[in-house]
Amino acid sequence: MIQTTNKYSKETFIRLNYWYDRIHGLVQEDIDKVNTMVEHIENTRSDRYPRTGDNLFFVSGYGERSRLFFIDAVYGDDIILRDFSRVPFVSRDKEGIKCDMHGGECLLVKAGDVRFK
Structure with a gap:
């Protein structure tokens, strides 16, 4: 928390x-x-698992960071990322928050491929 x-x-x-x-x-x-x-x-919020609304960036093997992404939703093992160029509408959800952000780039990653810090 x-x-x-x-x-x-x-x-x-x-x-x-x-x-x-x-x-x-x-x-x-x-x-x-x-x-x-x-x-x-x-x-x-969790300090162990990614949650909807968290920010995320990719780090290359050389330590270079990508631009900032926003966790739009987490569905089991799937994390949906959005380009952080828009401000989402945020509402309460039974597990925390729900975000509605339309448009922009969208990526799907597996939770197991993400190291959370």
Whole structure:
């Protein structure tokens, strides 16, 4: 389980979502929902197994890193990766979170081929 000590306040959240606040107006309920989701994500992370929402990159035999990929879904032994060029829609799932990210490059890898750090 991963835990952050700093949750979002209205001020910190507005800095990240300035235009949304200008157009729609962020309210405390929005910040509470975000903090609840952050807590849920932290409580469902694993330090042993890849989970939906984690980031991943490939390392060559020479130590060169690929661009960043995003774990879009984990189905048993299969991990679906997406190019990290878009921000996914995230919702709760019985095992943690579910992400909806359309478009972009998609790769399928076997969990056994991934060393998780």
